[in-house]
Amino acid sequence: MNTLEAIRARRAIKHYDAEHEITPAEERELFQMAMLSPTAFNIQHWRFVVVKDPELRKQIRAVAWDQAQVTDASLLVVLCANLKAWTTPDRYWSGAPQPVREFLVPAIRTYYEGKPQVERDEVMRSCGIAAQTLMLAAKAMGYDSCPMDGFDFEAVGKLIKLPADHAIAMFVAIGKGTKDAWPRQGQIPYGEAVITDRFA
Numbered sequence: 001m002n003t004l005e006a007i008r009a010r011r012a013i014k015h016y017d018a019e020h021e022i023t024p025a026e027e028r029e030l031f032q033m034a035m036l037s038p039t040a041f042n043i044q045h046w047r048f049v050v051v052k053d054p055e056l057r058k059q060i061r062a063v064a065w066d067q068a069q070v071t072d073a074s075l076l077v078v079l080c081a082n083l084k085a086w087t088t089p090d091r092y093w094s095g096a097p098q099p100v101r102e103f104l105v106p107a108i109r110t111y112y113e114g115k116p117q118v119e120r121d122e123v124m125r126s127c128g129i130a131a132q133t134l135m136l137a138a139k140a141m142g143y144d145s146c147p148m149d150g151f152d153f154e155a156v157g158k159l160i161k162l163p164a165d166h167a168i169a170m171f172v173a174i175g176k177g178t179k180d181a182w183p184r185q186g187q188i189p190y191g192e193a194v195i196t197d198r199f200a
Contacts, residue, residue, distance in 0.1 A: 006139040011181035013144035018072040020176040026141060027075065030174070033137035037130040041108045042092045045085045045123040046130045046169075049078040049160050059159055064151035064171070073146070074175035078156065079131055081123030084165045086112040120167060127169035134172055144177035 001009070022030075031048055039045055051057055054071070060078075061070040070076055089108040093101045112119055135145040148171035157168055 001140045003136070003140075006136045010135055010139045010145065012146045013177035013179070013181055014067070014069055014146060015177060015179035016069055016072040016074065016144070016173070016175040017178050020074050022074040022143070022174070030075075030134060030137050030141070034130050034134040037126070037133040039126040039129075040122050041086070041089070041104060041111070043085045043089075043108070043122075043126075044092070045081040045083075045126045047080040047082055047166065048130075048134075049080055051076040051078060051160070056159060060151070060156055063155040063159075064148070067148070067150060069146050069148070069173040069175075070151075070171070072175070073173035074143070075173070077134070077172040077174065078160055079127050079134075079169045079172055080160075080162060080166050081127050081169055082163075082166055083116075083119045083123055085123075086119070123167060124169055131170060131172050134174070138174045143174050145175075146173045147171070148173060 027050070034046075034048065035044070037046070051060060057071045057076060060076070061067065064070050086108050089105045090101075092108075093104050096104070112122075131147055135147065138145045151171065153168050156162075162168060
């Protein structure tokens, strides 16, 4: 499936074959694709918590509006981010030419230090891009997916032992869909979504 076909075909699927298993090789491929997603300064803030324990999945479902895809999808990914990933800037540019390192490493500190809102905004952007990459890769591999934020973030954080310097962005459920999504509805007009130069 080419990229444009994957974009058109991807839908938020809510019903999954609970017996289907994604192979370890497929799982690794999905996350390797997601890890190619761009991040500011190459910081790679995202952390993909793959919930495999069936009992933990049930506990998460209980704080996620009892949504069936939490337990029934082949993969449940809690997409998290390390808010402090920027504090070790050298690791992201260790192989770069010296002039590049000398420019970027100090720039990272200047951009983030003392700016908690910037930290949070940036990791959420990165996680959003990674989630879309993950869903498109899944579609290209013949799987369905569903991005989710209908859950108690604090409760899920406790269940997965989220570190204090991390944040949860969303879930992504991935698997073999058993029921099509509803037809697309309520698309706003092209001219409302796409604006030339400035708002009127």
